Amino acid sequence: MQGQPTEQSDLFIIGGGINGCGIARDAVGRGYSVTLAEMNDLASATSSASTKLFHGGLRYLEYFEFRLVHEALAEREVLLRAMPHIAWPMRFVLPYHPSMRFETDTPTSKLLSTVMPWMKGRRPAWLIRLGLFMYDHLDLGKRKILPGTARLDLTTAPEGAPLDDRFETAYEYSDAWVQDSRLVVLNARDAQARGARIMTRTKVLSAAREDGLWRIEVQDTDTGTTATHHARMLVNAGGPWVGDIIHDKVHLNVREGVRLVRGSHIVTRKLYDHDKCYFFQGTDGRIIFAIPYERDFTLIGTTDAEHTDPDQKPVCTPEEQSYLIAFANRYFKRDIRDEDVVWTYSGVRPLYDDGASSATAATRDYTIKVEGAGGAPMLNVFGGKITTYRRLAESALDKIDGALGRSTQKWTAGAAMPGGDFPVDGVAALISDLRASHPFLDDRWATRLVRTYGTDARAILGVSAGAEALGEAFGATLTAAEVDWLMDREYARTPDDVLWRRTKLGLSMPEAGLARLEDYMTARRAPG
Known part of the structure; x- marks a missing residue:
């Protein structure tokens, strides 16, 4: 059944994950007319399958991703103030044992192996302290809510009770927790309240330039009804499908692409009684978190595995579950078994393809490109992490302003999310x-x-x-x-x-x- 054409928008956004909804909220607040289409439910893919942390990314320092870490660290408290109901501070405990070896393949480890070959395979205590010092100060003094790093004696501190007795020392630092899929929905709600049109279960069939505009054909996936939309600019925030949209829906020859990396998690019955997260280092150079979850559970993740097809539903494989259990069991006093796992979930991270040698090494930073050849401009969003979604939206709006010849003002840093209009300690x-x-x-x-x-x-x-x-x-x-x-x-x-x-x-x-x-x-x- 053919629907009726709709009125024209300034922006038509494809994708109802955190980046699409974040851009929609920012844009409509600046006076742009916005239509957003999501083919499934909001946050139905990557944005509901994260590790649910607002964090700077301590391990990214080993890859010299200083810009990304600086931006993420500074952003944590901006986000905490805007949504104190769905995000809150969390302390992270990093146990250290001098005899543990880690087969890391980061730029930092390669440098250490060259300068000090006897350190190969180890993150020495001084390197961890240096990283945590940088973590405390890379935000350039913007940290007011989150306390800094401390040293823990695990032989007496309650955080040591669940851990193997060989761990006697830990470093404790701050990051934050967020309910990821609720964050997406609240951005969409706020965008709609400000005038955006949010269409869920609406699949984009095709998009083409026509008379200086984009002509977008969509289909309601529940009823089969189709409709035509027009927009001055197309925004591709399709996450894992960003490449498919470029090549199959819009038929553009764009070189940039995404690297699909699957991250899986397991959820067990509560493994310990305190409210802090553990940061565990693996002998393969990877890290995982063990996080208090939904009051009665513990969340453990994540893995990094290549994923080739965005239409293939990501699942936590038996091998990934075994990997996470074995990883955690190197730290916890009581072994986790398969029967302790009550739920698993997996998501596909659409990372910018920077040619990295492994999924773990691929950058978590975002790249935003405007393609304007042939008429109406198109903005493509590659990569990104949930902590920097608001800054990504601001960067996208800078490019949208340039492409559409407007000059608008940033506004989201001080604006509360729906339901978040109360003090951060309230x-x-x-x-x-x-x-x-x-x-x-x-x-x-x-x-x-x-x-x-x-x-x-x-x-x-x-x-x-x-x-x-x-x-x-x-x-x-x-x-x-x-x-x-x-x-x-x-x-x-x-x-x-x-x-x-x-x-x-x-x-x-x-x-x-x-x-x-x-x-x-x-x-x-x-x-x-």
């Missing part, structure tokens, strides 16, 4: 206030609502005096009132949208509740 007070106004909430339920919705939690609960007023209870504290909010305000259409991207309640939702949720959402989507 979470506890918000939870307390929510429980006082809604006495039926226990601490766990109230905390989850605040950590998911911030000040919007009040709007979801309304003036209800009892839990029964929130409608059907599906389990794991999920009610019809919350599902209604997610469907009406946050683009959710299916149980997976609700349970694995807007929340992580899929980890605790009973089967009976899942079936009732499916029926409820299907009935609510039905016409009439």
